[in-house]
Amino acid sequence: MIKINGKNQSLGTRIIKDLRKNKHVYLMAIPCILYFVIYHYWPMYGAVIAFKEFSPKLGILGSPWAGFKYFRDFFQSAYFFRTLKNTLVLNFLNLLFGFPAPVIFALLLNELSSNRFKRTVQTVTYLPHFISTVIICGMLLDFSSKDGLFNDVIVLFGGKASTLLLNKHFFRPLYVGSEIWQEVGWGSIIYLSALTAIDTQLYEAAHIDGAGRFKQLIHITLPGILPTIIIMLILRMGKIMNVGFEKVMLLYNPAIYEVADVISTFVYRKGIEEANYSYSTAVGLFNSVVNFLMLIIANNISKKTNENSLW
C-alpha cells in the first residue's frame, strides 16, 4: 500500500486527496478566484458586445448580433487612422527618446566618483516619479499658458509667447519631454542595480590590458547590462498601444485632437460620454488584440536573436 504514489491512482481519488489535504488552501483561493473571474474574465466575456447591438435593457445575451458592423464602422471612419497614428507616434517617440534616457543616465551616474554626490542626484531625480499625474499635468498646463514659465523661457530666448497646448506642434514634445523628466531618474534604478552586478575583476583586467574608460564602457559595461535592457525593451513593446492615456486626457483639448486623440481617449469619449457601448467596445477590443500581438512578436524576436525571453 505504501508503494502507491500519485501517478498510479485514478484522477478521482487524486482530486479527493488533493481537496482533503489542501482544503484550507482552496478556501483561501475562493475569494481570489472570484476576483479574477468578476473583475477580469467577466469583462472579457462582456467584450462580445462589440459584435452585438448592445442595449443595457436587453443585456449582453439578449442583444441581437451585429457581426463586424462596428469594426467596419471604426475602420472606415476618419478616427481610425487618426487615433491609431497618434497612439503609435506618441509611443514611438516615447520609446525612441524615453527608453535610452534612463540607460544613459545610469551610465553617467555610474561614472561619478563621489558616492555621496551620486546618492544626492539619485534622490533628487526620483522625486518627479512620486508626483501624481494630475499635478504634473496641472503644472504643465499652467507653465504652457500664455504667461507661464515655458513662455517666459521662450521669450527669454527671443521667441513669441503663445498658449502652447492649443498649438498642435507643441503637444508631442511636451508629452514626451515631461515623460522623460518624470521617469529618467526612477527608470535608471534598474540599470544601476544591473551595473553593480558586473564583476569588477573584468574592469581591472581591462585596465591592465590598457583599455580606457570608453573602451571599458563598450566592451564590459554595455554587454553586462544588455540582458536587462532587452527585458525592459520587451516589456515596453508589449505596452506600445497603452499610452499613458490618463495624461493625454488631462492635457488635451479639442483644438489639438488631431495630434493628441489616442485610441483609449476615443474609447472613453464614445463609450462613457456618448454611451455608444458596442462601438467603443469594438475599438477597445481592437486595441487589446493589437497589444497582445505586439507582445508576442516582441518576445519572439528577442527569443530568436538572443536567449532573453519573458516565458
Next chain:
Amino acid sequence: MAKRKTISQYIFDCFNVLFMIFMMIITLYPFVYVLFGSVSMPAEFAKHTGILLWPKGFQLEAYKMVFRNENIIIGYGNTLFYVTVGTAFNIFFTILTAYVVSRKELMLKKFLLLMMTFTMFFSGGMIPTYLMMQKIGIMGTRWSIIFPGLISVTNVIIMRTYFMGLPYGLEESAFIDGANDFQVLFRIIVPLSMPTISVMILFYAVGHWNSWFTAMLYLRDRRLFPLQLILREILVFNSTEDMMISLGNLRGQDMSEIIKYATIIVSTVPIICIYPMLQKHFVKGVMIGAIKG
C-alpha cells in the same frame, strides 16, 4: 581601481558633474517656481517676466483659502481612507493569492497561475469593465474604488517568488505540529516576508494616492471624491472661483493662479517629505520586480 586620470578623463568628469547639477536644477526648479509663486503677491507675480528667483512680495492668503476649502479637506480625508483601507485589502488578498500559488503540490496551481498571467496580457477593455461595475451594483460607493485592481498579478508573482524562497523546513515542522494553512501563512510566512510586504504596501499606497480615473468613472457623489479628482477640477478645469468668494481686492485672474500653486504645494508636500525615507524600499522593490521580469 586607483589610477591616474588623463586630461580627457578629467574633462569628462567635470562635464559629468556639471550635467548632474543641471539635471537636479531641471528636476527641482518647477517645484521651486510653484512654491515661490504660491507666496507671491498676485499682481506683482502676474507682471513678472523671465525666470523667477525669489517670491514677488509675500502673502499667505492663498494657503488660508486652500485650507478653508471644504472640497480639498474632504478630498484629503477620502484619499487617506482609500490609501489605508484600499491598501490593507490589496495586501491581504495579494498575500492570500501568493500563498495559494506557492503551494507545491496543489493540483490547481498551474491552472490558477495561467488564469492570472493571462490577465496581464489581455483585458476586456474599459467599456465592458464599466458595464460589469454597473451590474454588480457597487458603482457610486467607496467599494468601487477599492475593488478594481484589488490583486495585482505582478505583485502576486513577486510575493510568490519570495514565499517559495523561504526555507520549507519551518512550514513543515509547523504542519507536523498540527498547524493549518492559515496559521502557517499568518504566523510563520508573513512575519518572515515583511521586507517584501512593505515594498508591496508602498506600491499599492502610491497607486491609490495617484489614482483619479477610477474615481471619475465610478463615483458621482462629491463627498466621496479623492483628492486627485478635486485637484483635477482646480488645476485642469480652473475652478478656483468658489475659493475666492470671500476675497476683496485680491480677487481675479491673478489670484486664481496663486491659489493653484498653493493647492499644488499643499497636495505634494506629504509625498515630498515621505519618499526619501522610503527610498531604500523602492530600490529593493524595483530589483525584486526586475528579477521576475
